[in-house]
Structure formats: C-alpha cells, structure tokens
Amino acid sequence: MGMSLLAGKTIMLLTLIWGSVIAFGSYDLSQPSDSSDVENKRPFSLTGYGVSTDVETYHTSRIMIVSMIPFLILQMAKVLNSSSGRRIVVLVSLTVTLAFLFLYFTYQVFQPWIQSRRLEYLMSKHVQKNLLLSLLAGSGRPDVTIIRDLFHKIDKNNDNHISPNELRALILGIQIEEVGLNEDDYEAMMMEEFDIPGDSHITETEFIKGLSRWINKAQHPANNQGHDKPKFSNSNSKTQLQKSTEEQQRLLAQRKESSGTKKSWLNYIKATFLLILGTALTVLLAQPLMQTLEEFSTAVNIPSFLVSYVVIPLALSYRQTLKAITSARQKTEKAISLTFSEIYNGIFMNNMMGLAIFLALVYIRDLSWDVSVEILVVLLICTAMGLFTCFCTKFPFWTSILAYLLYPLSLLLIYVLTTFFGWS
Structure with a gap:
C-alpha cells in the first residue's frame, strides 16, 4: 500500500496534472513570440495549438529520469531466486537512492537555479x-x-x-x-x-x-x-x-x-533538521496510516487498491493541481516552464524520498519483499514521459490527450499483472 501511494502520486503528476497544464495552457504555436493579435490566430487544432517551454525545463526533466535508476536496479530482484541476492539488490538500490538525494541537495546548495525557479x-x-x-x-x-x-x-x-x-x-x-x-x-x-x-x-x-x-x-x-x-539570435x-x-x-x-x-549555514542546518524530522515522522506514522487506509476502504466498500492508488494521491495532489492549472492559464512560456519544472522536481523528490524510506524499512527489519508491480509501472511511465519531455520544448495539444490516456492504462497494467500474472 505504501508503494501504491508512491506510484499513485508520481503517475498522477505525470499524466493527469501534466496533461492539464497543456490542455489549459495551450495557445496558437504559429504566432510570433511577440504577437498578441487575437484576430489573426488560426482556428483550434490538435497540432497547431499547444505550449512551449524553456531550456531549463528539460534539464529538470533529465534530473527526473535519474530517479529511475534505483527502480531499474530493483527489477534485478525479479530474476534472482535466493533471498540473500534480493537483499543485496535492495541494499544497492537503497544506497544509490540515498546517494542521489545527497547529490541533489548538495547541487542545489552550490547551484541554486532549481530553488530560484521554485x-x-x-x-x-x-x-x-x-x-x-x-x-x-x-x-x-x-x-x-x-x-x-x-x-x-x-x-x-x-x-x-x-x-x-x-x-x-x-x-x-x-x-x-x-x-x-x-x-x-x-x-x-x-x-x-x-x-x-x-x-x-x-x-x-x-x-x-x-x-x-x-x-x-x-x-x-x-x-x-x-x-x-527566448531570442534565438546568436548575438542576442x-x-x-x-x-x-x-x-x-x-x-x-x-x-x-x-x-x-x-x-546561510544556519539555514542549511535548519533545512537538514526539518528534512530529518519529516522523515522520522513519516516512518513513525507509516503503520497507523496504512491501518487507517485499510479501515477506510472497508468502511466505504472501496477496494484498497483504488484507495491507495487513486483516492489518497488525488487528495494529496489537489492543491498542486489547482496551482498548476491556474499557472497554465496564463498561457506564457515562462508560466508553463515553471509549472513543468515544479512537477518534475516534485516527482524526483517523491520517488527518492518514498523509495528510500520504504527500502530502509525492508532492509533494516529484514522483511521478505517481492518487487511489487508499482515499481515496474513507475519505471515505465516515468521513463517514457521523461525521454519524451527531456528533448522537446514544444508540446502540441494532442500530447495532453496521450497523457490523460496513460493514467487508466497504468491502472489497467497493474490490474492485469496482479490478477493474471501473479505479481504482488
């Protein structure tokens, strides 16, 4: 259920919210960058309308792709038969996750452009x-x-x-x-x-x-x-x-x-303390949270799968969704770029922090854990969207439809793998 929460929020950000940014922020891509003439705009079309982003945005998308490396490492546990081999895979993935978090925080201290955009x-x-x-x-x-x-x-x-x-x-x-x-x-x-x-x-x-x-x-x-x-003249x-x-x-x-x-150093110490405190609270509240979710799903007669993968991620992301849509409706490259960067950075932190806490519990308590289907779905969706977004600066309107479709497809994939192929 914990991995469902991680996967549910990540995929919701990359599908429903990402697609909504394009849907609500689309404008006529054929107009010059300095044009505000509404009368000369072309009729709406799936390819002629869309959004554009700046260079820094697909840099943040590439950072998001890096978070997929620990998820890829975990897939090795599916081909190993020994419990000791799986434990080693969990340890390696945990070590890589913690290393990425440390490098990410250190990079922002000395190169704070991500903080500036936020x-x-x-x-x-x-x-x-x-x-x-x-x-x-x-x-x-x-x-x-x-x-x-x-x-x-x-x-x-x-x-x-x-x-x-x-x-x-x-x-x-x-x-x-x-x-x-x-x-x-x-x-x-x-x-x-x-x-x-x-x-x-x-x-x-x-x-x-x-x-x-x-x-x-x-x-x-x-x-x-x-x-x-941006102006694309070399001299400019x-x-x-x-x-x-x-x-x-x-x-x-x-x-x-x-x-x-x-x-400045006091600010760094304060930030580190709050990060450790938040992680400790997450660990302490993990078990009662899971029990509450199970009781809630039983009381309202909704499968725990839908509660952890749909209902809770939606409740956690609704404020971010409203902010993203409001920002996208400004219909400017800057607003769209900052919104996408916020989404990509949120996905990186959600993946790394969620996976680090989960794997730490599995390794420290020596739990028997079979790699869940959520790991595979997050890997597939994030890698596909990451590769698509890290090389493009323009996204036509039809890409929002594709993003919307990915969400039910991811749910269907989880259902098929768990029901017919025996994944946990």
Missing part, C-alpha cells in the same frame, strides 16, 4: 495575486495613487528611497510565509526586479513601475508571452547570457552581504 513559481502564484486586488483602480489598471501612497508608508525615514530593511514591511504584509517563501530570498528577488540601477535602493518611480509590471503580468498574461520567449543570446550571469553574480553578492555566511 521561488519564482511561488511568487507568481501567491504574491502577485495578493497584491492585485488592493492595487487596482476601478478600470482594472494599476492605481498609481495607491501605489505611491504605499511607497511613502514603507519609506519610514522619508528619504524618497526604499532600503532592503524597509522593503521587509511590504514582504511581511504579503504574508509570504504562507507558501514557505524565505524573507531573505524574496527580499533579494524583489531588489533584483525593482532596483534597476543596482544601487540597493528603490526610488518612487522604480517602485511604481515594478508593481505596475507585476499587476499587468497577472492581469494580461497572454500579452506578455513575447517577453517570456550571448548578450542576454552575459547580462543574466552578471545579474546573478550581483544578486548573489547582495545576498551574501545582507545575510552573511553564518546565517
């Missing part, structure tokens, strides 16, 4: 939405008067500049902690977006332009589509890459100066 995703889904209603005029456009008054309320020393410390007043008012955003990280991101000259101060004009830009993006996402698409690409690198270095320097090395 931060940007959360910002677009929570912060802009919270600011939108309070800063709009009756016409639906940004109210400059209200934004100017907000600037002077934040500018406590009345020097016509907002410093990083004063900016925290706005950050606390937005209540970013509701979605797990870190105040220091978000402060640095806001300074990067608002402080164009890079003098560590935000003027009234910069503040008004910055908030107005946020509101316009949230109000008219389709019109900003062209700004999100080199210039943008150089600017992006310089900007990242400047932002990194600001963060180091504001928070300091000591505070």
Whole structure:
C-alpha cells in the first residue's frame, strides 16, 4: 500500500496534472513570440495549438529520469531466486537512492537555479495575486495613487528611497510565509526586479513601475508571452547570457552581504533538521496510516487498491493541481516552464524520498519483499514521459490527450499483472 501511494502520486503528476497544464495552457504555436493579435490566430487544432517551454525545463526533466535508476536496479530482484541476492539488490538500490538525494541537495546548495525557479513559481502564484486586488483602480489598471501612497508608508525615514530593511514591511504584509517563501530570498528577488540601477535602493518611480509590471503580468498574461520567449539570435543570446550571469553574480553578492555566511549555514542546518524530522515522522506514522487506509476502504466498500492508488494521491495532489492549472492559464512560456519544472522536481523528490524510506524499512527489519508491480509501472511511465519531455520544448495539444490516456492504462497494467500474472 505504501508503494501504491508512491506510484499513485508520481503517475498522477505525470499524466493527469501534466496533461492539464497543456490542455489549459495551450495557445496558437504559429504566432510570433511577440504577437498578441487575437484576430489573426488560426482556428483550434490538435497540432497547431499547444505550449512551449524553456531550456531549463528539460534539464529538470533529465534530473527526473535519474530517479529511475534505483527502480531499474530493483527489477534485478525479479530474476534472482535466493533471498540473500534480493537483499543485496535492495541494499544497492537503497544506497544509490540515498546517494542521489545527497547529490541533489548538495547541487542545489552550490547551484541554486532549481530553488530560484521554485521561488519564482511561488511568487507568481501567491504574491502577485495578493497584491492585485488592493492595487487596482476601478478600470482594472494599476492605481498609481495607491501605489505611491504605499511607497511613502514603507519609506519610514522619508528619504524618497526604499532600503532592503524597509522593503521587509511590504514582504511581511504579503504574508509570504504562507507558501514557505524565505524573507531573505524574496527580499533579494524583489531588489533584483525593482532596483534597476543596482544601487540597493528603490526610488518612487522604480517602485511604481515594478508593481505596475507585476499587476499587468497577472492581469494580461497572454500579452506578455513575447517577453517570456527566448531570442534565438546568436548575438542576442550571448548578450542576454552575459547580462543574466552578471545579474546573478550581483544578486548573489547582495545576498551574501545582507545575510552573511553564518546565517546561510544556519539555514542549511535548519533545512537538514526539518528534512530529518519529516522523515522520522513519516516512518513513525507509516503503520497507523496504512491501518487507517485499510479501515477506510472497508468502511466505504472501496477496494484498497483504488484507495491507495487513486483516492489518497488525488487528495494529496489537489492543491498542486489547482496551482498548476491556474499557472497554465496564463498561457506564457515562462508560466508553463515553471509549472513543468515544479512537477518534475516534485516527482524526483517523491520517488527518492518514498523509495528510500520504504527500502530502509525492508532492509533494516529484514522483511521478505517481492518487487511489487508499482515499481515496474513507475519505471515505465516515468521513463517514457521523461525521454519524451527531456528533448522537446514544444508540446502540441494532442500530447495532453496521450497523457490523460496513460493514467487508466497504468491502472489497467497493474490490474492485469496482479490478477493474471501473479505479481504482488
């Protein structure tokens, strides 16, 4: 049942939710990247409409494929007859899983681009939405008067500049902690977006332009589509890459100066502690959770297979599904890319953490375990979708239909293998 939960959530993310992102985010792929002309768009078609993503998105897809290696190793246990040989396979798979988790966390410490994309995703889904209603005029456009008054309320020393410390007043008012955003990280991101000259101060004009830009993006996402698409000219690409690198270095320097090395290491220690605490709670609650699921399936007269593979994963993923659909409806390359990256990273963590906890229990308690069918289904679905997504940046609408079909097919595969072929 534990493996059913792991498989159910992973496959639901890669089929139903992944397909919904394309279905709700599709736009006319034939239009130029800077076009917002609705009248000249072609009629809807399965191949002419779809979504496009950036390069970083299929990099995260490749990271997701790496999580399939321990699942592939576990398949060796099906051909071994000795219990000692199967125990060795479990140990090797557990070791590889833990190694991947360690490398993943270490990589994000020194190359935090994955964290930056997640931060940007959360910002677009929570912060802009919270600011939108309070800063709009009756016409639906940004109210400059209200934004100017907000600037002077934040500018406590009345020097016509907002410093990083004063900016925290706005950050606390937005209540970013509701979605797990870190105040220091978000402060640095806001300074990067608002402080164009890079003098560590935000003027009234910069503040008004910055908030107005946020509101316009949230109000008219389709019109900003062209700004999100990359330019494929070599000279432009080199210039943008150089600017992006310089900007990242400047932002990194600001963060180091504001928070300091000591505070950074305290954040790492806190993150490690929370990770260990969450894992320990999962292990402690595993048995009562399984018992509750069995009692629930009996009480409502639903097979435990459907409860663990469909009902519970759906309950765990419904918030992520709503966020993904809302983000996809912006119909911009940036929004789609960030949403897909969130899905791929979620799958990697779900696979690695779930498998590590499960295999650790099997090995430490020396349990007799035959490789379950869920391992094979996760391996097949994730590998197929991973290979498809890690080489493509455009996905026509018909791919969403294919993704939807994969979900019932995966259920059917599990039913056939368990009922007619004797898999556990």
